[in-house]
Amino acid sequence: MSLFTLQSSRSKTTMYSWKLQIAVAVGFGFLILVNQYFFAQFNALELFQNFLANVIIVLLIWKSAVWVTQVGERFFNWLEKPLKRVLLSAGLGSICSFLVVMVSSYFFQLLYQSPFPGNNAIFINTLISFLLFSVLFTGFNIIHFLEALREKEVKDTVTRLGNYFEQLIENVEDIVQVWDTDGRIKYSSPSATTQMGYAISELTEFPPFYWILEEDKAGVKSRFGSFLEGGANQVHFDQFRVKTKAGSVKMFEVKISDGRKIPMIEGLIVTYRDITGRHETELLIRRQKELYELTSSISGSFLRMDFQSALEKMLENMGKFSAVDRVYVYQLNREKNYWNCLHEWRSEKGDQIPSIYYQKGIPIDAMEWTFGQLRANKILNFKTLDEMPPEAEQCRQAFEADGTVGILLLPLRINGELVGMIGYDALFEPKNWSEDDIRFLKLCSEILTSSLARSEAEASTRASLSFNQAIIDSSAEGFLLANLENMVVYANQIFLSLWDLEQNPVGLGVEEISRLVQPKVTNKEEFERGFGILKENREAVFTMTLNLHNGKVLEVYSAPQIQDGKLVGRIWSNRDITDRILSQREELEKGMALAQFESLKNQVNPHFLFNSLNVLSSLVHVDADLSEKFIDQLAKSYRYLLEQKDNTLVPLKVELDFVNSFIFLLKIRFEDKIQLAVDIPERFYSMQIAPLTMQLLIENAVKHNRISKDEPLKIFIGIEDHYLVVKNSLQVRINQAPSTGLGLKNIRNRYLILSADTPKFGTEGDFFVARIPLIGE
Numbered sequence: 001m002s003l004f005t006l007q008s009s010r011s012k013t014t015m016y017s018w019k020l021q022i023a024v025a026v027g028f029g030f031l032i033l034v035n036q037y038f039f040a041q042f043n044a045l046e047l048f049q050n051f052l053a054n055v056i057i058v059l060l061i062w063k064s065a066v067w068v069t070q071v072g073e074r075f076f077n078w079l080e081k082p083l084k085r086v087l088l089s090a091g092l093g094s095i096c097s098f099l100v101v102m103v104s105s106y107f108f109q110l111l112y113q114s115p116f117p118g119n120n121a122i123f124i125n126t127l128i129s130f131l132l133f134s135v136l137f138t139g140f141n142i143i144h145f146l147e148a149l150r151e152k153e154v155k156d157t158v159t160r161l162g163n164y165f166e167q168l169i170e171n172v173e174d175i176v177q178v179w180d181t182d183g184r185i186k187y188s189s190p191s192a193t194t195q196m197g198y199a200i201s202e203l204t205e206f207p208p209f210y211w212i213l214e215e216d217k218a219g220v221k222s223r224f225g226s227f228l229e230g231g232a233n234q235v236h237f238d239q240f241r242v243k244t245k246a247g248s249v250k251m252f253e254v255k256i257s258d259g260r261k262i263p264m265i266e267g268l269i270v271t272y273r274d275i276t277g278r279h280e281t282e283l284l285i286r287r288q289k290e291l292y293e294l295t296s297s298i299s300g301s302f303l304r305m306d307f308q309s310a311l312e313k314m315l316e317n318m319g320k321f322s323a324v325d326r327v328y329v330y331q332l333n334r335e336k337n338y339w340n341c342l343h344e345w346r347s348e349k350g351d352q353i354p355s356i357y358y359q360k361g362i363p364i365d366a367m368e369w370t371f372g373q374l375r376a377n378k379i380l381n382f383k384t385l386d387e388m389p390p391e392a393e394q395c396r397q398a399f400e401a402d403g404t405v406g407i408l409l410l411p412l413r414i415n416g417e418l419v420g421m422i423g424y425d426a427l428f429e430p431k432n433w434s435e436d437d438i439r440f441l442k443l444c445s446e447i448l449t450s451s452l453a454r455s456e457a458e459a460s461t462r463a464s465l466s467f468n469q470a471i472i473d474s475s476a477e478g479f480l481l482a483n484l485e486n487m488v489v490y491a492n493q494i495f496l497s498l499w500d501l502e503q504n505p506v507g508l509g510v511e512e513i514s515r516l517v518q519p520k521v522t523n524k525e526e527f528e529r530g531f532g533i534l535k536e537n538r539e540a541v542f543t544m545t546l547n548l549h550n551g552k553v554l555e556v557y558s559a560p561q562i563q564d565g566k567l568v569g570r571i572w573s574n575r576d577i578t579d580r581i582l583s584q585r586e587e588l589e590k591g592m593a594l595a596q597f598e599s600l601k602n603q604v605n606p607h608f609l610f611n612s613l614n615v616l617s618s619l620v621h622v623d624a625d626l627s628e629k630f631i632d633q634l635a636k637s638y639r640y641l642l643e644q645k646d647n648t649l650v651p652l653k654v655e656l657d658f659v660n661s662f663i664f665l666l667k668i669r670f671e672d673k674i675q676l677a678v679d680i681p682e683r684f685y686s687m688q689i690a691p692l693t694m695q696l697l698i699e700n701a702v703k704h705n706r707i708s709k710d711e712p713l714k715i716f717i718g719i720e721d722h723y724l725v726v727k728n729s730l731q732v733r734i735n736q737a738p739s740t741g742l743g744l745k746n747i748r749n750r751y752l753i754l755s756a757d758t759p760k761f762g763t764e765g766d767f768f769v770a771r772i773p774l775i776g777e
Helices: 018-039 044-075 082-111 121-170 191-196 200-205 214-229 276-304 307-322 364-375 390-401 435-463 469-474 493-498 510-520 524-536 578-603 613-622 624-644 652-673 693-704 742-754
Strands: 175-179 185-188 235-243 249-259 267-274 326-332 338-346 380-382 406-414 417-426 478-483 488-491 542-547 553-563 566-576 674-679 713-720 723-729 760-764 767-773
Touching (some): 175 191, 175 249, 185 200, 191 267, 276 307, 276 435, 307 326, 338 364, 338 417, 364 390, 364 417, 406 435, 417 435, 435 578, 493 566, 524 542, 524 553, 652 674, 693 713, 693 723, 693 742, 693 767, 742 767
Parallel strands (some): 674 713
Antiparallel strands (some): 175 185, 175 267, 249 267, 326 417, 406 417, 478 566, 553 566, 713 723
């Protein structure tokens, strides 16, 4: 099946048409009959006989001319010059037509018993009429031959054009298709079989939109209908998922262009690009961002709110984010024989399932296996309860009785000792937890554990200013306690270790301690902000995140100590969150790097190939030689795209050759409205730049500036101080669409990876100037 077809341009009213032949024969026969009527007297029967004879003779002359034309076209193709073919066929047509006239006239004379050849006026007049008629149709043959020759040249050019483009399309990784207005596939490139698994014959037989995932189909149809209603020459961009023949799902980015008026296409040009990897990366980075925001929100809640309120809010957020039906926290009692439920959150759907343990405790001996696993610091992750081992049968029955289908349990530990657990239950269908999910939930568990320890410490300090040193010392956080006079009354060993203090600060003022530790902090403005809050309000609660010179990151929480409703002092909690911050940054930066990499690979798009089809469809009928040059340059441009798509750098000379081909294509379209000057010394040819940089800058200039004969767009490419300089005359369009800035952003992003030097863009006088750093060999 070929994408490129051209319908025959032969008119239905040519000299081969029987209707036209009979109409002309009757007309000429009537004219000759009138002429004979004035030369001699005939009765009605004779006139009718003459009329029929004239019509038959005219048809004979016509058919002889047509026959000679066809014979000449078929048997004289060996002549190289078209003019010789035309003259030879025309000469044979004239001779044959003359002989037919002579023979016909002879029989005409016999009909009226007149000498031949004689001076009979009727015969002379008829002979002259037929000779003129023969000359007329010989001329018609010449015109027909010229038209046939032109049509043959057009078809040959179109065939070459089709071969060029079909070879290009077959080597493109993207899928190229032609749809009709119903969404049915008329043509598909071979890459569809590679990427979707369907044979081309299967795709063309599918009902409209059959290959699109069912969940996306309605939206795609709606947007496609809106595109068709928008009129011709529109471009539509879309994204949807496709279910491959193997059953996997791929995400495609799609561009639809209106090619219904292009003779070689006559449909909608659709190009697919597989963005599954990029889409998954974008989902990953979006999820990483949501995780970061959620952990920050949870951590902030425990600092701003009382422990129980913050816990309830945390479990609600975690349940909704994780899409589970139940989330709960249990804490071990002091005797380690009972799980006390601190809180349990349920979804609206999950609330319909009756629960035995809702907001209640559980004896340890009812779940001995679970207790042993959690005490060994193991995470229990079962997609279904059937995955639990035989020795966990007691626990499996307990979970099953509570309506659980799948479960995830994480231990809560303080200083290596099990203090509780947090659980996530799926009640309606199995839940599959990924490693990233579990890593995030562990991070939230650490926040909860720290907050739980802090809550216990605060409860103890509120009871008495003597403080429960056992609780503080068992905490993983560094505590500093001050009285109403702002004098330090206690600091645990972890506080001294976190701040690398050799002297115990007990007996010193908080301001003295701040002067000791401030030089260790890199973000001093954060440090000053916290103490500024304290100066304004001595009962304020605030938190600071401090970066130390030794690489540590400390979260410092400060709150007043209240006993019996009275202020009795202040507690400073210092927690090392270095690992958590590094983990969050690493995950975030990893996701962002993947997303940027996929985005950079996909920003260069071969769609401009089809933007040239309208130019070619008209050019091929006007100038066949120029159209061939156009095709050659277009092929060079597209070949460059295919060859350089995986390269990060190319020599400047290679990029210049591509730009020359690209400018040639633009000049065909804009003629002298674009003027290009290149002045680059050969010694710079081996320097390297990112591929397609100059093409993006030239496209940017064409897009944003007026182009006319009176105001031609002037583009200069040169070298200044080891920078490639591309500047264009500034003649901004008056009613241009808002710029997205993607072109320049693309160049900046690529050079962030390639070079320490960055591209520079800006206006200088009447020119927009881009300076691109050249990279050594």
